Amino acid sequence: MYGGGYIYDEPNKRPLAEQLAEDPDKLAAFEARIAKGEKIEPGDWMPSEYRRQLIRLIEQHAHSEIIGALPEGTWITRAPGFKRKLALIAKVQDEIGHGQLLYNAAETLGKSREAMINDLLSGKSKYSNVFNYPAETWADVAVIGFLIDAAAIVNQVANAKGSYGPYCRALERICYEESFHLKQGHDAFIELATGTPAQKTMVQEALNRWWQPIMHFFGPPDKTSSHSEKLMQWKVKMASNDDMRNQFLDMYVPKIWELGLSLPDPLLRKNEAGKWEYTDPDWDEFFRVINGEGPCNEERLRVRKWAEENGRWVRKALMQPSDKKSFPVA
Numbered sequence: 559m560y561g562g563g564y565i566y567d568e569p570n571k572r573p574l575a576e577q578l579a580e581d582p583d584k585l586a587a588f589e590a591r592i593a594k595g596e597k598i599e600p601g602d603w604m605p606s607e608y609r610r611q612l613i614r615l616i617e618q619h620a621h622s623e624i625i626g627a628l629p630e631g632t633w634i635t636r637a638p639g640f641k642r643k644l645a646l647i648a649k650v651q652d653e654i655g656h657g658q659l660l661y662n663a664a665e666t667l668g669k670s671r672e673a674m675i676n677d678l679l680s681g682k683s684k685y686s687n688v689f690n691y692p693a694e695t696w697a698d699v700a701v702i703g704f705l706i707d708a709a710a711i712v713n714q715v716a717n718a719k720g721s722y723g724p725y726c727r728a729l730e731r732i733c734y735e736e737s738f739h740l741k742q743g744h745d746a747f748i749e750l751a752t753g754t755p756a757q758k759t760m761v762q763e764a765l766n767r768w769w770q771p772i773m774h775f776f777g778p779p780d781k782t783s784s785h786s787e788k789l790m791q792w793k794v795k796m797a798s799n800d801d802m803r804n805q806f807l808d809m810y811v812p813k814i815w816e817l818g819l820s821l822p823d824p825l826l827r828k829n830e831a832g833k834w835e836y837t838d839p840d841w842d843e844f845f846r847v848i849n850g851e852g853p854c855n856e857e858r859l860r861v862r863k864w865a866e867e868n869g870r871w872v873r874k875a876l877m878q879p880s881d882k883k884s885f886p887v888a
Protein backbone atom coordinates (compact mmCIF):
# COMPACT_ATOMS: atom_id res chain seq x y z
CA MET A 559 0.00 0.00 0.00
CA TYR A 560 1.10 3.51 -0.70
CA GLY A 561 0.67 6.51 1.60
CA GLY A 562 -2.32 8.86 1.50
CA GLY A 563 -3.16 11.68 -0.84
CA TYR A 564 -2.65 9.64 -3.97
CA ILE A 565 -3.64 11.36 -7.18
CA TYR A 566 -2.06 10.13 -10.30
CA ASP A 567 -3.03 10.80 -13.86
CA GLU A 568 -3.15 7.21 -15.03
CA PRO A 569 -6.08 4.80 -15.03
CA ASN A 570 -5.93 4.00 -11.42
CA LYS A 571 -6.77 2.22 -8.89
CA ARG A 572 -7.82 4.09 -5.76
CA PRO A 573 -11.25 5.62 -5.18
CA LEU A 574 -11.55 9.37 -5.70
CA ALA A 575 -12.65 9.94 -2.09
CA GLU A 576 -9.46 8.30 -0.93
CA GLN A 577 -7.43 10.34 -3.40
CA LEU A 578 -8.92 13.53 -2.06
CA ALA A 579 -8.37 12.62 1.57
CA GLU A 580 -5.88 15.39 2.06
CA ASP A 581 -6.45 17.59 5.01
CA PRO A 582 -4.82 20.71 6.35
CA ASP A 583 -3.71 19.12 9.65
CA LYS A 584 -1.92 16.35 7.80
CA LEU A 585 -0.38 18.88 5.44
CA ALA A 586 0.88 21.00 8.36
CA ALA A 587 2.36 17.92 10.09
CA PHE A 588 3.98 16.84 6.82
CA GLU A 589 5.55 20.26 6.25
CA ALA A 590 6.73 20.41 9.87
CA ARG A 591 8.54 17.08 9.40
CA ILE A 592 10.24 18.41 6.29
CA ALA A 593 11.21 21.64 8.04
CA LYS A 594 12.86 19.55 10.80
CA GLY A 595 14.89 17.69 8.17
CA GLU A 596 13.09 14.37 8.54
CA LYS A 597 12.88 12.00 5.60
CA ILE A 598 9.50 11.13 4.11
CA GLU A 599 9.18 7.40 3.42
CA PRO A 600 6.88 5.58 0.95
CA GLY A 601 4.23 4.55 3.50
CA ASP A 602 3.97 8.04 5.02
CA TRP A 603 1.16 10.46 4.27
CA MET A 604 2.14 12.98 1.62
CA PRO A 605 0.21 15.57 -0.39
CA SER A 606 -0.75 14.36 -3.83
CA GLU A 607 1.17 17.22 -5.41
CA TYR A 608 4.38 16.16 -3.61
CA ARG A 609 3.89 12.63 -4.94
CA ARG A 610 3.11 13.83 -8.47
CA GLN A 611 6.12 16.14 -8.57
CA LEU A 612 8.47 13.47 -7.24
CA ILE A 613 7.27 10.94 -9.80
CA ARG A 614 7.80 13.51 -12.58
CA LEU A 615 11.27 14.46 -11.43
CA ILE A 616 12.61 11.01 -10.50
CA GLU A 617 11.15 9.41 -13.61
CA GLN A 618 12.72 12.10 -15.80
CA HIS A 619 16.01 11.51 -14.02
CA ALA A 620 15.78 7.73 -14.55
CA HIS A 621 15.04 8.18 -18.26
CA SER A 622 18.02 10.54 -18.50
CA GLU A 623 20.32 7.84 -17.16
CA ILE A 624 19.27 5.13 -19.60
CA ILE A 625 19.11 7.50 -22.57
CA GLY A 626 22.34 9.12 -21.33
CA ALA A 627 24.13 5.81 -21.80
CA LEU A 628 23.55 6.00 -25.57
CA PRO A 629 25.83 8.85 -26.79
CA GLU A 630 28.84 7.38 -24.97
CA GLY A 631 27.74 3.81 -25.69
CA THR A 632 28.26 4.39 -29.40
CA TRP A 633 31.95 5.02 -28.63
CA ILE A 634 32.70 1.75 -26.81
CA THR A 635 33.92 0.04 -29.96
CA ARG A 636 35.92 3.10 -31.00
CA ALA A 637 37.45 4.21 -27.67
CA PRO A 638 41.19 4.76 -28.10
CA GLY A 639 42.95 1.81 -26.47
CA PHE A 640 42.08 -1.08 -24.21
CA LYS A 641 42.01 0.85 -20.91
CA ARG A 642 39.75 3.62 -22.21
CA LYS A 643 37.45 0.95 -23.66
CA LEU A 644 37.25 -0.92 -20.34
CA ALA A 645 36.54 2.26 -18.40
CA LEU A 646 33.85 3.34 -20.87
CA ILE A 647 32.12 -0.06 -20.79
CA ALA A 648 32.02 0.12 -16.98
CA LYS A 649 30.74 3.69 -17.01
CA VAL A 650 27.95 3.02 -19.48
CA GLN A 651 26.93 -0.02 -17.45
CA ASP A 652 26.85 2.13 -14.30
CA GLU A 653 24.54 4.65 -15.95
CA ILE A 654 22.03 1.91 -16.75
CA GLY A 655 22.34 0.77 -13.12
CA HIS A 656 21.52 4.34 -12.00
CA GLY A 657 18.40 4.14 -14.14
CA GLN A 658 17.41 0.94 -12.29
CA LEU A 659 17.92 2.56 -8.88
CA LEU A 660 15.88 5.58 -9.88
CA TYR A 661 13.03 3.58 -11.44
CA ASN A 662 12.89 1.63 -8.16
CA ALA A 663 12.69 4.89 -6.20
CA ALA A 664 9.91 6.22 -8.46
CA GLU A 665 8.00 2.92 -8.17
CA THR A 666 7.74 3.43 -4.41
CA LEU A 667 5.43 6.35 -5.26
CA GLY A 668 3.00 4.15 -7.14
CA LYS A 669 3.80 4.39 -10.84
CA SER A 670 4.79 1.11 -12.44
CA ARG A 671 8.03 0.69 -14.36
CA GLU A 672 6.03 -0.34 -17.40
CA ALA A 673 4.00 2.89 -17.31
CA MET A 674 7.20 4.94 -16.99
CA ILE A 675 8.86 3.22 -19.94
CA ASN A 676 5.70 3.61 -22.02
CA ASP A 677 5.66 7.34 -21.26
CA LEU A 678 9.30 7.64 -22.28
CA LEU A 679 8.74 5.82 -25.55
CA SER A 680 5.58 7.75 -26.42
CA GLY A 681 7.37 11.06 -25.81
CA LYS A 682 5.10 11.97 -22.86
CA SER A 683 7.96 12.03 -20.33
CA LYS A 684 11.01 14.17 -20.74
CA TYR A 685 14.68 13.31 -20.32
CA SER A 686 17.69 15.58 -19.96
CA ASN A 687 18.27 18.00 -22.84
CA VAL A 688 21.96 17.09 -23.10
CA PHE A 689 21.34 13.56 -24.33
CA ASN A 690 19.61 14.84 -27.45
CA TYR A 691 22.94 15.78 -29.01
CA PRO A 692 25.36 13.48 -30.84
CA ALA A 693 28.84 12.56 -29.59
CA GLU A 694 30.63 13.36 -32.84
CA THR A 695 34.23 12.66 -31.81
CA TRP A 696 36.13 11.01 -28.96
CA ALA A 697 36.54 14.51 -27.48
CA ASP A 698 32.75 14.72 -27.07
CA VAL A 699 32.96 11.61 -24.90
CA ALA A 700 35.64 13.32 -22.79
CA VAL A 701 33.47 16.45 -22.44
CA ILE A 702 30.44 14.36 -21.42
CA GLY A 703 32.49 12.33 -18.91
CA PHE A 704 34.09 15.41 -17.41
CA LEU A 705 31.56 18.24 -17.58
CA ILE A 706 28.16 16.55 -17.82
CA ASP A 707 29.03 14.15 -15.05
CA ALA A 708 30.30 17.16 -13.06
CA ALA A 709 27.05 19.03 -13.68
CA ALA A 710 25.04 15.96 -12.65
CA ILE A 711 27.09 15.68 -9.44
CA VAL A 712 26.44 19.33 -8.51
CA ASN A 713 22.71 18.65 -8.81
CA GLN A 714 22.73 15.25 -7.12
CA VAL A 715 24.99 16.00 -4.17
CA ALA A 716 22.63 18.84 -3.25
CA ASN A 717 19.41 16.89 -3.76
CA ALA A 718 20.72 13.81 -1.91
CA LYS A 719 20.09 15.87 1.24
CA GLY A 720 16.45 16.33 0.28
CA SER A 721 13.25 15.08 1.83
CA TYR A 722 12.21 11.87 0.06
CA GLY A 723 14.11 8.93 1.58
CA PRO A 724 14.21 6.49 -1.38
CA TYR A 725 15.35 9.19 -3.84
CA CYS A 726 18.02 10.52 -1.47
CA ARG A 727 19.44 7.06 -0.81
CA ALA A 728 19.55 6.33 -4.55
CA LEU A 729 21.30 9.66 -5.20
CA GLU A 730 23.88 9.03 -2.50
CA ARG A 731 24.93 5.79 -4.13
CA ILE A 732 24.82 7.29 -7.61
CA CYS A 733 27.09 10.15 -6.55
CA TYR A 734 29.88 7.75 -5.50
CA GLU A 735 29.86 6.22 -8.96
CA GLU A 736 29.46 9.55 -10.75
CA SER A 737 32.56 10.84 -8.94
CA PHE A 738 34.50 8.01 -10.49
CA HIS A 739 33.01 8.79 -13.91
CA LEU A 740 34.09 12.38 -13.51
CA LYS A 741 37.66 11.23 -12.82
CA GLN A 742 37.76 9.15 -15.98
CA GLY A 743 36.24 12.01 -17.99
CA HIS A 744 38.72 14.49 -16.51
CA ASP A 745 41.62 12.20 -17.32
CA ALA A 746 40.51 11.79 -20.96
CA PHE A 747 39.87 15.55 -21.23
CA ILE A 748 43.33 16.47 -19.87
CA GLU A 749 45.01 13.99 -22.17
CA LEU A 750 43.46 15.72 -25.18
CA ALA A 751 43.90 19.26 -23.87
CA THR A 752 47.61 18.69 -23.26
CA GLY A 753 48.16 16.52 -26.33
CA THR A 754 49.03 17.25 -29.94
CA PRO A 755 47.68 20.41 -31.65
CA ALA A 756 45.11 18.20 -33.42
CA GLN A 757 43.92 16.74 -30.10
CA LYS A 758 43.70 20.20 -28.56
CA THR A 759 41.64 21.44 -31.50
CA MET A 760 39.38 18.42 -31.24
CA VAL A 761 38.62 19.04 -27.55
CA GLN A 762 38.15 22.78 -28.10
CA GLU A 763 35.61 22.09 -30.85
CA ALA A 764 33.75 19.61 -28.65
CA LEU A 765 33.68 22.16 -25.82
CA ASN A 766 32.22 24.76 -28.20
CA ARG A 767 29.50 22.32 -29.27
CA TRP A 768 28.56 21.28 -25.72
CA TRP A 769 28.71 24.61 -23.91
CA GLN A 770 25.14 25.72 -24.59
CA PRO A 771 23.55 22.31 -23.78
CA ILE A 772 25.57 22.29 -20.53
CA MET A 773 24.32 25.78 -19.62
CA HIS A 774 20.78 24.51 -20.32
CA PHE A 775 21.32 21.39 -18.19
CA PHE A 776 20.41 23.06 -14.88
CA GLY A 777 17.01 24.12 -16.20
CA PRO A 778 15.48 27.49 -17.11
CA PRO A 779 16.36 30.66 -15.15
CA ASP A 780 14.78 30.83 -11.67
CA LYS A 781 12.39 33.56 -12.74
CA THR A 782 10.79 31.25 -15.30
CA SER A 783 11.21 27.86 -13.58
CA SER A 784 7.69 26.57 -13.05
CA HIS A 785 8.34 23.96 -10.35
CA SER A 786 11.23 25.33 -8.30
CA GLU A 787 9.35 27.28 -5.66
CA LYS A 788 7.22 24.38 -4.42
CA LEU A 789 10.00 21.84 -4.83
CA MET A 790 12.39 23.94 -2.80
CA GLN A 791 9.78 24.50 -0.10
CA TRP A 792 9.35 20.72 0.11
CA LYS A 793 13.12 20.12 -0.04
CA VAL A 794 13.00 18.05 -3.17
CA LYS A 795 15.27 20.58 -4.85
CA MET A 796 17.91 21.85 -2.43
CA ALA A 797 19.15 24.70 -4.63
CA SER A 798 17.63 26.74 -7.42
CA ASN A 799 18.50 26.21 -11.08
CA ASP A 800 20.54 29.43 -11.21
CA ASP A 801 22.39 28.63 -7.98
CA MET A 802 23.38 25.21 -9.27
CA ARG A 803 24.49 26.69 -12.59
CA ASN A 804 26.57 29.25 -10.70
CA GLN A 805 28.13 26.56 -8.50
CA PHE A 806 29.06 24.53 -11.58
CA LEU A 807 30.64 27.56 -13.30
CA ASP A 808 32.57 28.37 -10.14
CA MET A 809 34.02 24.88 -9.90
CA TYR A 810 34.74 24.10 -13.55
CA VAL A 811 35.34 27.26 -15.61
CA PRO A 812 38.72 27.90 -13.90
CA LYS A 813 39.76 24.29 -14.59
CA ILE A 814 38.95 24.73 -18.29
CA TRP A 815 40.75 28.07 -18.57
CA GLU A 816 43.81 26.67 -16.74
CA LEU A 817 44.19 24.15 -19.56
CA GLY A 818 44.43 26.98 -22.11
CA LEU A 819 40.99 26.24 -23.55
CA SER A 820 38.33 28.88 -24.14
CA LEU A 821 34.58 28.93 -23.75
CA PRO A 822 32.31 30.23 -26.50
CA ASP A 823 30.88 33.10 -24.48
CA PRO A 824 32.66 36.47 -24.55
CA LEU A 825 30.58 37.71 -21.59
CA LEU A 826 31.51 34.86 -19.24
CA ARG A 827 33.11 36.32 -16.10
CA LYS A 828 32.87 36.22 -12.34
CA ASN A 829 31.71 39.56 -10.94
CA GLU A 830 32.81 41.28 -7.72
CA ALA A 831 29.89 39.72 -5.84
CA GLY A 832 31.20 36.25 -6.74
CA LYS A 833 28.39 35.52 -9.20
CA TRP A 834 29.03 34.36 -12.74
CA GLU A 835 27.76 36.52 -15.56
CA TYR A 836 27.13 34.96 -18.96
CA THR A 837 25.23 35.32 -22.20
CA ASP A 838 21.78 33.93 -21.73
CA PRO A 839 21.71 30.64 -23.65
CA ASP A 840 18.97 30.27 -26.28
CA TRP A 841 16.00 29.13 -24.18
CA ASP A 842 13.78 28.68 -27.23
CA GLU A 843 16.19 26.01 -28.43
CA PHE A 844 16.12 24.41 -24.95
CA PHE A 845 12.33 24.09 -24.99
CA ARG A 846 12.35 22.77 -28.55
CA VAL A 847 14.89 20.11 -27.58
CA ILE A 848 13.18 18.93 -24.40
CA ASN A 849 9.84 18.78 -26.20
CA GLY A 850 11.11 16.24 -28.71
CA GLU A 851 12.76 18.31 -31.43
CA GLY A 852 16.37 17.72 -30.41
CA PRO A 853 18.78 16.56 -33.13
CA CYS A 854 18.89 13.00 -31.76
CA ASN A 855 15.49 12.66 -30.09
CA GLU A 856 14.08 10.36 -32.74
CA GLU A 857 17.20 8.19 -32.82
CA ARG A 858 17.37 7.89 -29.01
CA LEU A 859 13.76 6.76 -28.75
CA ARG A 860 14.17 4.39 -31.68
CA VAL A 861 17.07 2.64 -29.93
CA ARG A 862 15.10 2.38 -26.67
CA LYS A 863 12.08 0.96 -28.54
CA TRP A 864 14.33 -1.61 -30.18
CA ALA A 865 15.73 -2.55 -26.76
CA GLU A 866 12.24 -2.84 -25.28
CA GLU A 867 10.93 -5.01 -28.09
CA ASN A 868 13.98 -7.23 -28.41
CA GLY A 869 14.45 -7.61 -24.66
CA ARG A 870 10.84 -8.59 -23.98
CA TRP A 871 11.51 -12.34 -24.08
CA VAL A 872 14.34 -11.95 -21.54
CA ARG A 873 12.12 -10.06 -19.10
CA LYS A 874 9.34 -12.59 -19.60
CA ALA A 875 11.69 -15.49 -18.88
CA LEU A 876 13.05 -13.79 -15.75
CA MET A 877 9.58 -13.05 -14.40
CA GLN A 878 8.40 -16.66 -14.62
CA PRO A 879 7.82 -18.35 -11.27
CA SER A 880 10.92 -20.39 -10.45
CA ASP A 881 9.10 -23.76 -10.66
CA LYS A 882 8.24 -22.98 -14.30
CA LYS A 883 11.79 -22.15 -15.28
CA SER A 884 13.47 -24.93 -17.10
CA PHE A 885 17.13 -24.83 -17.92
CA PRO A 886 18.65 -27.20 -20.42
CA VAL A 887 20.98 -29.67 -18.72
CA ALA A 888 24.20 -30.26 -20.61
Ligand code: FAQ
Nearest residue numbers: 619622626685686687707710775776777783784785786848
Ligand atom coordinates in the same frame (compact mmCIF):
# COMPACT_ATOMS: atom_id res chain seq x y z
N1 FAQ B 1 16.31 18.64 -19.52
O1 FAQ B 1 10.49 24.15 -13.46
P1 FAQ B 1 11.78 23.63 -14.00
C1 FAQ B 1 22.99 12.67 -15.75
C2 FAQ B 1 12.00 20.84 -17.80
S1 FAQ B 1 21.43 12.74 -15.05
C3 FAQ B 1 15.03 18.34 -19.83
O2 FAQ B 1 13.00 24.37 -13.61
P2 FAQ B 1 12.46 21.33 -12.40
C4 FAQ B 1 23.84 11.49 -15.47
C5 FAQ B 1 11.27 20.42 -16.55
O3 FAQ B 1 11.10 19.02 -16.50
C6 FAQ B 1 20.69 14.16 -15.80
N2 FAQ B 1 13.97 18.98 -19.26
O4 FAQ B 1 11.92 22.07 -13.69
C7 FAQ B 1 24.64 11.13 -16.63
C8 FAQ B 1 9.98 21.17 -16.71
O5 FAQ B 1 9.14 20.51 -17.65
P3 FAQ B 1 7.74 19.77 -17.22
C9 FAQ B 1 19.34 14.44 -15.34
C10 FAQ B 1 14.25 19.94 -18.36
O6 FAQ B 1 12.11 19.92 -12.53
C11 FAQ B 1 25.81 11.82 -16.94
C12 FAQ B 1 10.40 22.46 -17.37
O7 FAQ B 1 11.64 22.20 -18.00
N3 FAQ B 1 19.30 14.91 -13.97
O8 FAQ B 1 23.31 13.59 -16.43
C13 FAQ B 1 15.57 20.27 -17.99
O9 FAQ B 1 12.04 22.06 -11.16
C14 FAQ B 1 26.56 11.46 -18.06
C15 FAQ B 1 10.51 23.61 -16.38
O10 FAQ B 1 11.71 23.55 -15.61
C16 FAQ B 1 18.13 15.01 -13.32
O11 FAQ B 1 17.10 14.71 -13.90
C17 FAQ B 1 16.62 19.58 -18.62
N4 FAQ B 1 17.91 19.84 -18.38
O12 FAQ B 1 14.05 21.51 -12.47
C18 FAQ B 1 24.22 10.07 -17.45
C19 FAQ B 1 18.18 15.46 -11.88
N5 FAQ B 1 15.52 21.27 -17.07
O13 FAQ B 1 8.14 18.54 -16.44
C20 FAQ B 1 25.00 9.69 -18.56
C21 FAQ B 1 16.80 15.58 -11.28
C22 FAQ B 1 14.21 21.56 -16.88
O14 FAQ B 1 6.96 20.74 -16.42
C23 FAQ B 1 26.17 10.39 -18.86
N6 FAQ B 1 16.07 16.68 -11.84
N7 FAQ B 1 13.46 20.77 -17.66
O15 FAQ B 1 7.10 19.43 -18.54
C24 FAQ B 1 16.15 17.96 -11.38
O16 FAQ B 1 16.92 18.26 -10.48
C25 FAQ B 1 15.23 18.98 -12.00
O17 FAQ B 1 14.25 18.30 -12.75
C26 FAQ B 1 15.93 20.03 -12.91
C27 FAQ B 1 14.83 20.94 -13.51
C28 FAQ B 1 16.90 20.87 -12.10
C29 FAQ B 1 16.67 19.34 -14.06
